[in-house]
Amino acid sequence: MNDLKADFLAKSESKVFDDKHRKTIAFNIDKYNAAVENGKLQYSHLDFARKKAKNLKWKAIESLDKSLETFEKKFTERGGKVIWAEDAEDALKAINEIVDKVKAKLVVKSKSMVTEEIGLNHFLEKLGVESVETDLGEYIQQLDGEPPYHIVTPAMHKSKEDIAALFAQKLGTEPGLTPTELTMVARQKLRNKFLQADIGITGANFIIADAGAIALTENEGNVRLTTSLPKIHIAIVGIENVIPSLKDLSVFWPLLATFGTGQKVTVYNSIFFGPKSVGEMDGPEEMYVILLDNGRTKLLRKEVRESMYCIRCGSCLNACPVYKNIGGHSYGSTYSGPIGAVITPHLKSMQEYGHLSFASSLCGNCTEVCPLKINIHSMLLENRAIYVDEGHAPMKEKMSWRLFKAGVSYRLMMNLPTSNMKNKAFEKVFAPLWGSHRAPLVFPKKTFAKLWKEHNK
Numbered sequence: 168m169n170d171l172k173a174d175f176l177a178k179s180e181s182k183v184f185d186d187k188h189r190k191t192i193a194f195n196i197d198k199y200n201a202a203v204e205n206g207k208l209q210y211s212h213l214d215f216a217r218k219k220a221k222n223l224k225w226k227a228i229e230s231l232d233k234s235l236e237t238f239e240k241k242f243t244e245r246g247g248k249v250i251w252a253e254d255a256e257d258a259l260k261a262i263n264e265i266v267d268k269v270k271a272k273l274v275v276k277s278k279s280m281v282t283e284e285i286g287l288n289h290f291l292e293k294l295g296v297e298s299v300e301t302d303l304g305e306y307i308q309q310l311d312g313e314p315p316y317h318i319v320t321p322a323m324h325k326s327k328e329d330i331a332a333l334f335a336q337k338l339g340t341e342p343g344l345t346p347t348e349l350t351m352v353a354r355q356k357l358r359n360k361f362l363q364a365d366i367g368i369t370g371a372n373f374i375i376a377d378a379g380a381i382a383l384t385e386n387e388g389n390v391r392l393t394t395s396l397p398k399i400h401i402a403i404v405g406i407e408n409v410i411p412s413l414k415d416l417s418v419f420w421p422l423l424a425t426f427g428t429g430q431k432v433t434v435y436n437s438i439f440f441g442p443k444s445v446g447e448m449d450g451p452e453e454m455y456v457i458l459l460d461n462g463r464t465k466l467l468r469k470e471v472r473e474s475m476y477c478i479r480c481g482s483c484l485n486a487c488p489v490y491k492n493i494g495g496h497s498y499g500s501t502y503s504g505p506i507g508a509v510i511t512p513h514l515k516s517m518q519e520y521g522h523l524s525f526a527s528s529l530c531g532n533c534t535e536v537c538p539l540k541i542n543i544h545s546m547l548l549e550n551r552a553i554y555v556d557e558g559h560a561p562m563k564e565k566m567s568w569r570l571f572k573a574g575v576s577y578r579l580m581m582n583l584p585t586s587n588m589k590n591k592a593f594e595k596v597f598a599p600l601w602g603s604h605r606a607p608l609v610f611p612k613k614t615f616a617k618l619w620k621e622h623n624k
């Protein structure tokens with residue numbers, strides 16, 4: 168068993184029995200579920216919107232190369248700079264050059280899973296550059312020295328009491344502050360950082376091909392401050408975030424808001440066409456968009472291509488019985504939950520992360536709640552097949568299944584051994600796979616064939 172799998176199993180086991188964790192997650196997901204039901208009421212034809220969105224993403228991904236080139240051409244024409252990054256190293260190198268050019272000392276960041284993926288904060292820290300998260304959830308996580316727990320709500324596993332205690336410990340605030348008071352503390356701390364920052368770094372929810380622009384969606388206004396106060400704006404975006412046209416935002420914005428947080432539309436939605444033009448008051452003097460592959464082109468293989476349609480709403484995480492029990496950090500990957508279990512083995516390595524695709528009951532709830540009806544649970548099954556075909560299944564497991572197949576393929580083989588012999592064989596071979604928390608499997612004294620014979624006497 169590789170170290171990552173062992174770590175995943177150990178963390179999962181400890182979280183499953185953590186009552187406080189379960190209670191906090193259940194409370195937050197219940198609130199989310201109620202909000203989503205409310206958000207859906209804005210639609211008279213929700214199913215049509217979901218199908219339309221899927222179709223648009225299909226179109227964008229089938230012409231990914233052309234869509235990205237169209238974006239680059241338009242964005243560059245307005246003075247923006249596009250950097251193509253094949254991997255995290257390329258992206259970090261480009262950021263390093265910009266940091267060096269302006270001798271940056273302070274970076275403000277908005278929430279971005281892609282920057283987590285490339286380890287940006289750690290990298291900037293090594294360069295001696297202070298990097299401050301400005302999304303409240305991310306700010307809380309940064310204070311606590313933890314990665315985000317969820318792709319939409321980074322501090323979902325923390326209660327308001329946990330956060331008040333954290334602020335008291337790290338910022339010296341009075342203990343037991345209310346959520347409003349905590350928000351005011353964070354706001355006060357962050358305002359100065361916005362004013363002093365040399366560079367603002369964001370992700371992007373959508374790359375708009377025909378407009379040569381990027382779109383960002385948020386609830387706190389921190390993206391607007393991150394992108395308008397510092398002189399330089401760098402956006403790091405996964406290449407799969409492309410959509411064909413500006414008008415498609417009318418489909419994606421409400422869907423993302425409804426399924427992400429249960430809102431009709433998110434509070435702030437911004438479209439960035441490039442650096443500020445002559446005569447414009449606001450905006451950065453320079454704007455860069457880093458188009459990141461980092462393994463995404465491997466997702467183009469037909470078995471998992473649909474995963475590139477994901478708009479990172481987080482809905483499948485909230486619906487997953489496994490995620491709700493083991494929590495986001497157990498996965499040991501930037502992207503957790505069902506969609507994380509589909510894409511991580513391809514973005515990273517099937518050998519090291521393939522076990523995540525087995526962490527699913529295949530109940531299909533993820534597919535059911537996905538706004539784009541992405542066939543997530545089928546792709547988990549496809550990943551399992553790829554994992555086995557590539558030879559990553561442990562020898563013991565392979566042998567066990569071979570034995571099982573031989574045992575159940577012939578009636579004689581099933582009937583010949585006594586129940587005691589079967590119990591012993593199970594204990595020796597299958598018990599570790601069965602798990603210690605299930606009641607042991609006990610074979611009955613009489614076989615089905617024997618019972619059938621007696622019944623028909």
Ligand code: SF4
Pocket residue numbers: 476477478479480481482483484506533536537538539540541543
């Ligand atoms: S796979 Fe679907 S439900 Fe899951 S995060 Fe992506 S868009 Fe949302």
